[in-house]
Amino acid sequence: MKLFDGGKAPNPRRVRVFLAEKGIDVPLVPVDMAAMEHRGDSVSSRNPLQRLPVLELDDGTILTESVAICRYFEELHPEPALFGTGALGKAQVEMWQRRMEINFMFCVAAAFRHVHPAMEGWEVPQIPQWGEANKPKALEFLHFLDGELSNREFVAGDSYTIADITGMIAVDFMKPARIVLPEDLTHVWRWYKAVTARPSAKA
Amino acid sequence: MKLFDGGKAPNPRRVRVFLAEKGIDVPLVPVDMAAMEHRGDSVSSRNPLQRLPVLELDDGTILTESVAICRYFEELHPEPALFGTGALGKAQVEMWQRRMEINFMFCVAAAFRHVHPAMEGWEVPQIPQWGEANKPKALEFLHFLDGELSNREFVAGDSYTIADITGMIAVDFMKPARIVLPEDLTHVWRWYKAVTARPSAKA
Known part of the structure; x- marks a missing residue:
């Protein structure tokens, strides 16, 4: 599993803060948004909408949208509950x-x-x-x-x-x-x- | 329980279609958005953001945001699963x-x-x-x-x-x-x- 990350941008940070609250470590792949790297092949081939972050699972499955990525981890690691109970x-x-x-x-x-x-x-x-x-x-x-x-x-x-x-x-x-x-x-x-x-x- | 509904507007309709797929009946309170009734006291006192739909539970608890209302019913009635499994x-x-x-x-x-x-x-x-x-x-x-x-x-x-x-x-x-x-x-x-x-x- 790896998370294509976008540094300071709000959406990538939402996922990083969420993972920190959960105490989950996910390997990050830095993407330099200032250099427009999110519009390059590496991101575009995984998310044609060219937005970050992008989570790639070990079998190649792609998840995009920060809240969807957070929900995936909430389901796998319910505690502490960050989507309510x-x-x-x-x-x-x-x-x-x-x-x-x-x-x-x-x-x-x-x-x-x-x-x-x-x-x-x-x-x-x-x-x-x-x-x-x-x-x-x-x-x-x-x-x-x-x-x-x-x-x-x-x-x-x-x-x-x-x-x-x-x-x-x-x-x-x-x-x-x-x-x-x-x-x-x-x-x-x-x-x-x-x-x-x-x-x-x-x- | 009652659902303050907004007729043809997209968000109220999202909840009505969702409830129809679930086979759930909820009493509707019609709100005439063309006549700006969603900016009147009845809605504003329940949702200061003056948006529809608004779900009021029997104890007076208010839920707004169509997707949040849908999720409430998904949790109460999981089948058919409309938020995935x-x-x-x-x-x-x-x-x-x-x-x-x-x-x-x-x-x-x-x-x-x-x-x-x-x-x-x-x-x-x-x-x-x-x-x-x-x-x-x-x-x-x-x-x-x-x-x-x-x-x-x-x-x-x-x-x-x-x-x-x-x-x-x-x-x-x-x-x-x-x-x-x-x-x-x-x-x-x-x-x-x-x-x-x-x-x-x-x-």
């Missing part, structure tokens, strides 16, 4: 994971990809107006999240889950997207400091 | 479900929301250039999917899954988004005719 618990983690992605991480990504000069050759066409339109959407979600985090320790409840991983990485991604986390979101700040203090955050 | 099978369904959503359905939705005149008050700001940029992305994905469907019956393998539901509804959503399914995508057409012929497609 029980029917309602699993559904609540899925709800929050998707809220953190669709209403927050994807907005931050759009702001980065459509505004940052370095992304001009990546995102074609780059539409700065669309990038800018996503910044207030991300902030609006963070205000909603702040109210939710006033009642509980983690995004989806009392336990750390994949929704916290997605959220932490989306907050970190705000820096290159040039979105500032407002100081008055005290509950988001408390949560963000707690999740980034975990050893897995360095993965 | 086994670690690898579940991961492969998740991979395809996400590919169908992120690389296809979301592109069709952007084309609809940012170009269609009726969406002007919904999507603020409406950015036609962004809507148009998504049409070739959706078509590019459909070409990739056509090659994949030359080898198997359904999107994620030999069984019908939630990835087929997402895909079918995204293809149907192409009509208001004014994207035409190319005639030469014979495998996509074969699959689309098969999934729309299932009784659940009418849900």
Whole structure:
């Protein structure tokens, strides 16, 4: 088994943090995304969509999509449960994971990809107006999240889950997207400091 | 238990088709999205993000996000398995479900929301250039999917899954988004005719 990794990019990091929380070691194959290596033969032949990370099993089976790769390891190594437990618990983690992605991480990504000069050759066409339109959407979600985090320790409840991983990485991604986390979101700040203090955050 | 439903909109329909495939009856509370009822108190108090569908359990617990609601019912009623079976099978369904959503359905939705005149008050700001940029992305994905469907019956393998539901509804959503399914995508057409012929497609 080997994991084609993309360094600093948010999606590869989501899987690395997830594996660190699980205590699972998977051999990494570094792919230099800045040098566009993810569009080369090695990745394209495994994932025609040319996205990272890509997991290759020993029999050659390919898994892509970071959340799908995480779920594979969750099924193989259920503890600690990072996708929730029980029917309602699993559904609540899925709800929050998707809220953190669709209403927050994807907005931050759009702001980065459509505004940052370095992304001009990546995102074609780059539409700065669309990038800018996503910044207030991300902030609006963070205000909603702040109210939710006033009642509980983690995004989806009392336990750390994949929704916290997605959220932490989306907050970190705000820096290159040039979105500032407002100081008055005290509950988001408390949560963000707690999740980034975990050893897995360095993965 | 009751499901706040949104009629013709893609996400409410995803859950109704899923429930029909499972043979599960859930009382529906109709919400008229054309009349903006999803922004009224009844929905907003249950889902501050003002999106449908919303599932309310008998104890008042709220679940939102169509895929999270589907997963709740999958856990309660595992047969037929619409999220896959086994670690690898579940991961492969998740991979395809996400590919169908992120690389296809979301592109069709952007084309609809940012170009269609009726969406002007919904999507603020409406950015036609962004809507148009998504049409070739959706078509590019459909070409990739056509090659994949030359080898198997359904999107994620030999069984019908939630990835087929997402895909079918995204293809149907192409009509208001004014994207035409190319005639030469014979495998996509074969699959689309098969999934729309299932009784659940009418849900």
